[in-house]
Amino acid sequence: MKQYMKQYMELTNRYRESIIHHSQQLVRIKSVESEPLPGMPFGEGVNQALVYMLQLARELGFETANVDGYAGHADLGTGEEIVAVLVHLDVVPEGTGWEHPPYGGEIHDDKIYGRGIIDDKGPAVASLYAMKILADTGLPLQKKIRLIFGTDEESGWKDLEVYFKHYPRPKTGFSPDAEFPLIHGEKGIQIFDLKGRWNQDNADVVIEEIKGGNAPNMVPDSCCVKLAAAENLKSAMSESFLSFNRRTGFELSMEDLQEKVIITAPGVSAHGSTPEKGKNAISHMLLFLAECPGLSEGVSRLIGFYNQHIGLEVNGKAMGCGYEDDVSGKLVFNVGQVKGDQHEITWTVNTRYPITIEGEQVLKGMAPVLKRNNIELIMHEDVEPLYVPKEDELVQKLMQVYREATGDLTSEPFTIGGGTYARALDKGVAFGPLFPGQEELAHQKNEFMKVEDLLRMTSLYAAALASLAG
Structure with missing residues (x-):
């Protein structure tokens, strides 16, 4: 794994400027739910974010699908089994009291500021580039990797309700929408x-x-x-x-x-x-x-x-x-x-x-x-609550990747009160993006993500997907 992590990190650095740029651009889209429009069930801003990520996925060489503006996906590989990564592109309103523009995507002191950079736009871009890194390595995949872009996670999950009427519900995967090392349980x-x-x-x-x-x-x-x-x-x-x-x-x-x-x-x-x-x-x-x-x-x-x-x-x-x-x-x-x-x-x-x-x-x-x-x-x-035992293979594989990638051998999986798309899978967990000890700024003013953390999680997600699908 260490040998592969080095390669993933080198490829991440190759895409460094693109990962940063597209994270900033995505944050600059005010994707707060608004009045529905034709083909835009959650409003213009949310739809703009979905279109942006699907276009980026196509430019990176992935096959994509858009389900009537409710959700979309990008695929890597052709296996019958699917390993899913579920992200969301909608954000909660910005609130007041920001030191930097909430939709500016500005970088100050090597931190990207903006509503949604943690929850969940930075992780969405990192996950897409993790797939690109795997594609570049040519690693043979036994399972298809599907990155699902949701658009109604902060409100009512109507996006996935419609999406899964058109595409099968993957059995396993993760959502990069909480904390490392791993969330194996979520409250109702x-x-x-x-x-x-x-x-x-x-x-x-x-x-x-x-x-x-x-x-x-x-x-x-x-x-x-x-x-x-x-x-x-x-x-x-x-x-x-x-x-x-x-x-x-x-x-x-x-x-x-x-x-x-x-x-x-x-x-x-x-x-x-x-x-x-x-x-x-x-x-x-x-x-x-x-x-x-x-x-x-x-x-x-x-x-x-x-x-x-x-x-x-x-x-x-x-x-x-x-x-x-x-x-x-x-x-x-x-x-x-x-x-x-x-x-x-x-x-x-x-x-x-x-x-x-x-x-x-x-x-x-x-x-x-x-x-x-x-x-x-x-x-x-x-x-309903989500719970995957610590002994489960999914938990064990992701914990092994996290420990070998970070050298953190003491942190353990835990449960949270937050809710992620992981519970939309038959068996899912939340995996990142916050590293242990970092302040939780999702839904708060001055939400930011360190540039180096964005890059670090990109290579970590590449290793995780390789372990689950390769």
Whole structure:
């Protein structure tokens, strides 16, 4: 393996400038899901990213396919069995507070900055060039390697649902969309709404609109509420606001626009699977509103529900679903979005539940709390957990490649709360791109990848594919 790794690294260096260039170009495409267009089910930006990668794959000599704009693939080899690499080209919204343009693909201090460079555009380019490196070596392949380009991973996986109606589901492979050395288990994922109705008739302070968050699987970095307030209550509101900021250090801002008052709560974005790494602007806002004078009894009741059963907690314990197991740890509970008007409020929640329990158990755990507070739950998705034993051949082969390529003999496979395309396979794992000890910046501001890490993972993926298919 060491002999081959040297060759893979030499070939990676040959393509160094191309790998960097195409990673930058891909980041410059704002592939956030938008309104569908003919032949572009997830919007123009997402489709542009798909077309870009398929064109690049053809230029590198691979056969490609485009499934009606939902997904595509590039093939190497002709074997009947398929080893799949599943990447995605869509990204979550950029949020705020970037030091460098989120869609600039700029290099500073040998780091490529931009939304998606880690999740999952850099790994997508690295995987494609890993295939090119294998093609250049002329290594005889016993299995076909298929790089699948998804376009709806951050939203609802409708891309793969359509794609697998046209092409067979590969039995094995990996997704370069997590961490090294290897992820052999992923928690179950749910996305659902919690909806409550409130009566604001005759209230001195009326919530006209509340909104916050960019996506269910992101910790919201901003939440804003528009209030209609009686003039005689504004002084009391201002005192409550200043007292809250002094006591909590949350740094909310207030703007008085005559008949309206606008309050904004800042937060710190993070991936929805690790909400403890962020600061939830929605929770900060609701904590303040609990102290705001003049709100109706119905509004205060729902705000009280939130603060008592969710608040700053991230494991669902107060909601009745604080489950955990020895394999994957505690359940994760992230409120990613909120929207509301004069009549109702809706929170969109993303849970990551332990591998050894079922999604239905989470719902049963929450049911008593929701019933007592007259909260409606509307389920959008429930994706079962993924688990491949450490002893499995797929895990063993990839771990051998990683250890021989990096010299890291101590790191072990582990489980995560994040969800990757690996669970779309009969047997899949997540393999990279973050190396041990590196900061997780996916879904956060100032997302970046070191140039040398991009190149290092390219040669590592070439070795991995050779082991699985050669």
